[in-house]
Structures are given as C-alpha cells and as structure tokens.
Amino acid sequence: MIKTIALWTYRVIYCSVVALLLVFLIYRLPIDGWLRPFEIPLFYVFIVSAALALFTAAAFTRLPEWLSWTATLLLCVLFIWYQWFSLDAPSVLHELHTFDPVEGAKEIRAYRNHSLIVTAAALGFFMLLPVLHHVTRRRKLQV
Secondary structure (H helix, E strand, O other): OHHHHHHHHHHHHHHHHHHHHHHHHHHOOOOOOOOOOOHHHHHHHHHHHHHHHHHHHHOOOOOOHHHHHHHHHHHHHHHHHHHHHOOOOOOOOOOOOOOOHHHHHHHHHHHHHHHHHHHHHHHHHHHHHHHHHHHHHHHHHHO
16 A cells, blocks of 8 residues: 555656656747757657656556656656757856856866766656556566
C-alpha cells in the first residue's frame, strides 16, 4: 500500500515537473531567432520529447517498458543539450559581475558546480521513472 502511494506521488511530481518544463519550453519558442538555425529543430524535438515523457508517465502501466526508456533517454539527452550546449544555455555563465579575475574565476567555478549538481539531480529524477517502470512490471510478473 505504501509503495503504491509512493509510486503515485512520484508520478504526480514527475508529471508536474515535466509539464512545467513543457510550459517553459513552449513559452521560449524560438520565434525571435535566439537559437542558431541548426538548433531550432532540436528545440522542437525537445518539446516533443517532453510531451512524450509526460504521456509515458501518465499512462505508466499501459505502455511498454521500452517506450518509457526511449522517451526518458531522449528527454535526458535533449535536456543536457539545452542546459549546456544551446546558444542561451541556462547552465553556462553568460556574464560576470566583477572585474577582478580571481573573483571572476570563483564565480565561474561556483556557478558551474551549482549547475552540475542541478543537472545531475534532474537527470536522476528523470531516469527514476523507467527504473520504477521496470521494477513494477517485474513485480507484477512474479505475482
């Protein structure tokens, strides 16, 4: 009973986080040309992967396990691309708030460390869904 409640709670939180990500991505549609031309299709694929991850989390028990793994891995890969390698990457420091090179290096290092921790936590959170799908499916087969 507790495992079922915990799984449902995780799925609700997962759907909320991915839905919030999806809303953010739709809000940031590259209409004003803030992405490089080759990044625009990647951005749209990222939106589709977030929608697919949301669908796989909502229809958790009715979908095959491979779809859960595929959607989550695609979401994670495109999340890393957007966070670190896109033109307006949120995990890359775009401006310094000092003219001192030592303080600038400290600020860059602190920002990078914070971004790495946040990215690792987000990827772990995203990758937990297919793992739980695998464990749940395996438990049903054993019973």
